[in-house]
Amino acid sequence: MKQTVIQYVLSRLNEIGISDIFGVPGDYAFPINRAICEDKRFHWIGSCNELNASYAADGYSRIKGLVGLCTTQGVGELSAINGVAGAYSEHLPIFHLIGMQPSTPRQSNVYMHHTLGIKEHDIFLKMSAVVYCAQAILTPDNCVLEMERIINEALYHWRPVYIGIPEDYATLLIKENESTTKNIKKHSDPSAVNAVVKAIVDIVQKAKTVCIFPGILISRLGLCDTALAIIEGSGLVFASTPMDKGVLDETHPSYIGMYFGHYGDPKVYSFVESCDCILNIGVMMTEINTGRLTSQLDSSKIIDIMHHHVRIGSSIFQGIEMEMVLQELVKHLPRHTAMKSLPVSDLGNPKGNQDDPIKVEYLYPRWAQFFRPGDIVIVDIGTSFLPLIYARLPSRATFHNSSLWASIGWATPAAFGAALADSKRRTILITGEGAHQMSVQEISQFPRHRLRPIIFVLNNGGYLIERIIGGSKIDTCNDVASWHYQQIPKAFGCSDWLTAKVTTCGELDQIMKSIEKCETGAYIEIVTGKEFVSSMSKLIRSSFNRLR
Ligand SMILES: Cc1ncc(C[n+]2csc(CCOP(=O)(O)OP(=O)(O)O)c2C)c(N)n1
Numbered sequence: 077m078k079q080t081v082i083q084y085v086l087s088r089l090n091e092i093g094i095s096d097i098f099g100v101p102g103d104y105a106f107p108i109n110r111a112i113c114e115d116k117r118f119h120w121i122g123s124c125n126e127l128n129a130s131y132a133a134d135g136y137s138r139i140k141g142l143v144g145l146c147t148t149q150g151v152g153e154l155s156a157i158n159g160v161a162g163a164y165s166e167h168l169p170i171f172h173l174i175g176m177q178p179s180t181p182r183q184s185n186v187y188m189h190h191t192l193g194i195k196e197h198d199i200f201l202k203m204s205a206v207v208y209c210a211q212a213i214l215t216p217d218n219c220v221l222e223m224e225r226i227i228n229e230a231l232y233h234w235r236p237v238y239i240g241i242p243e244d245y246a247t248l249l250i251k252e253n254e255s256t257t258k259n260i261k262k263h264s265d266p267s268a269v270n271a272v273v274k275a276i277v278d279i280v281q282k283a284k285t286v287c288i289f290p291g292i293l294i295s296r297l298g299l300c301d302t303a304l305a306i307i308e309g310s311g312l313v314f315a316s317t318p319m320d321k322g323v324l325d326e327t328h329p330s331y332i333g334m335y336f337g338h339y340g341d342p343k344v345y346s347f348v349e350s351c352d353c354i355l356n357i358g359v360m361m362t363e364i365n366t367g368r369l370t371s372q373l374d375s376s377k378i379i380d381i382m383h384h385h386v387r388i389g390s391s392i393f394q395g396i397e398m399e400m401v402l403q404e405l406v407k408h409l410p411r412h413t414a415m416k417s418l419p420v421s422d423l424g425n426p427k428g429n430q431d432d433p434i435k436v437e438y439l440y441p442r443w444a445q446f447f448r449p450g451d452i453v454i455v456d457i458g459t460s461f462l463p464l465i466y467a468r469l470p471s472r473a474t475f476h477n478s479s480l481w482a483s484i485g486w487a488t489p490a491a492f493g494a495a496l497a498d499s500k501r502r503t504i505l506i507t508g509e510g511a512h513q514m515s516v517q518e519i520s521q522f523p524r525h526r527l528r529p530i531i532f533v534l535n536n537g538g539y540l541i542e543r544i545i546g547g548s549k550i551d552t553c554n555d556v557a558s559w560h561y562q563q564i565p566k567a568f569g570c571s572d573w574l575t576a577k578v579t580t581c582g583e584l585d586q587i588m589k590s591i592e593k594c595e596t597g598a599y600i601e602i603v604t605g606k607e608f609v610s611s612m613s614k615l616i617r618s619s620f621n622r623l624r
């Protein structure tokens with residue numbers, strides 16, 4: 077029996093493994109909303125607004141991969157763009173369904189709501205084109221072919237896709253036959269892969285010192301075990317970079333620490349930069365990953381194994397899939413006997429007396445001690461991000477940040493999405509109060525889905541990182557409204573949560589011990605002064621001065 081457009085879309089999304097769709101309803105999207113709610117294979121995850129929905133989908137996708145997002149035309153989709161852009165930069169495949177105005181309004185000379193008062197119906201598609209790896213507007217005539225194209229693009233690029241469905245088309249029967257050619261996975265030419273792998277093996281064999289950089293794509297593409305097999309088989313060591321922290325287990329004996337250009341640990345950067353070869357598996361050389369451009373890596377010594385290409389020196393081999401290269405490297409990379417791991421520095425023990433106001437030297441080591449195996453740690457961009465990259469994670473714990481797109485407010489909804497994706501793990505959100513104020517209402521989703529996050533709100537009197545890098549004495553623009561944070565969970569329906577406001581090292585220590593035992597969500601405001609500046613933040617200030 078023929079399906080309607082929306083039934084077909086949902087069937088295909090279900091077949092590729094999507095079950096959860098975040099969003100906010102809207103009249104043009106009603107047929108989509110209704111179909112999702114009526115279909116037992118799906119869960120509609122309502123959000124407070126579309127931006128939060130896109131951030132939550134981002135957090136979910138980091139843990140589970142494919143995810144849905146649904147908004148209405150214009151007002152909804154444009155609110156989501158910021159979050160979708162972040163998902164694009166972080167390689168997160170969000171399938172965004174947009175309910176569009178009917179293809180033929182009954183009176184075609186009227187301007188419909190959620191438009192700019194112009195007749196260009198695909199204007200919003202054009203506005204957001206660059207943050208999706210593919211876009212389509214579905215009709216009963218093109219739905220089958222277009223869905224296959226969109227799915228293939230999303231799976232190939234592992235990035236968001238845009239699926240617009242005019243309201244009246246959603247419930248019309250599809251006119252094509254259902255697709256028989258599904259998910260055409262692009263394979264590399266095996267002989268090209270073999271040649272590239274042979275070249276890599278030759279270089280690694282000749283090199284005295286080699287370091288592996290594992291990037292986020294390894295975890296996005298489900299290749300962590302393969303990457304670990306390479307490390308364990310070859311005996312090579314690996315370092316993390318900030319955006320990619322926690323991709324591989326930081327308790328692994330081959331882990332040598334965090335590489336953050338020359339702002340990082342001198343032991344790590346001296347070793348990494350002196351290596352004869354860096355095997356870079358998908359790390360993007362962003363401003364943050366290069367230690368605010370302080371790194372002195374010799375690109376001729378780096379082999380880049382990227383998503384769809386490999387670069388060796390000045391030669392780029394296109395159409396070579398990371399997955400295939402890694403699978404071959406497991407088989408062919410010989411054991412490298414000369415490699416010795418470095419002792420990994422961590423944040424040490426918290427320093428401070430019980431009655432002392434909370435200090436940098438206390439908070440960050442205490443957080444590091446608080447992390448447990450398997451935790452999902454989500455950190456917003458603010459002063460706490462950089463000190464925390466040096467917290468050595470327990471095994472199977474993962475660390476999520478958005479240091480490339482860096483949109484503050486991302487972490488609160490992203491923590492909700494991540495917690496929903498895997499409720500068996502502890503989800504720990506660490507956010508500045510400035511970032512939190514942007515998306516705070518999304519904490520109301522946790523109790524709605526019986527989730528018990530641990531939330532730390534660092535209240536340091538405003539946008540501290542901006543004060544630090546701005547360097548101006550008069551910076552009232554970096555003040556934020558003072559809120560009674562402790563009262564927020566209750567107002568948002570998190571009635572039974574453990575809440576506290578802590579100002580001393582002793583109070584912080586006590587509350588962390590209580591959280592270990594508590595069976596509800598926890599929401600802790602950590603109050604510090606505006607002088608709560610880590611040595612890392614001071615370095616960052618100097619880097620801004622240097623690059624100005
Ligand atoms: C959406 C967005 N708006 C503005 C900024 C600029 N910005 C970067 S960090 C920051 C302040 C963060 O303050 P807070 O969350 O309180 O963390 P703190 O640095 O104080 O620890 C701002 C405004 C941004 N990155 N993203």
Ligand SMILES: [Mg+2]
Nearest residue numbers: 508509538540
């Ligand atoms: Mg702040």
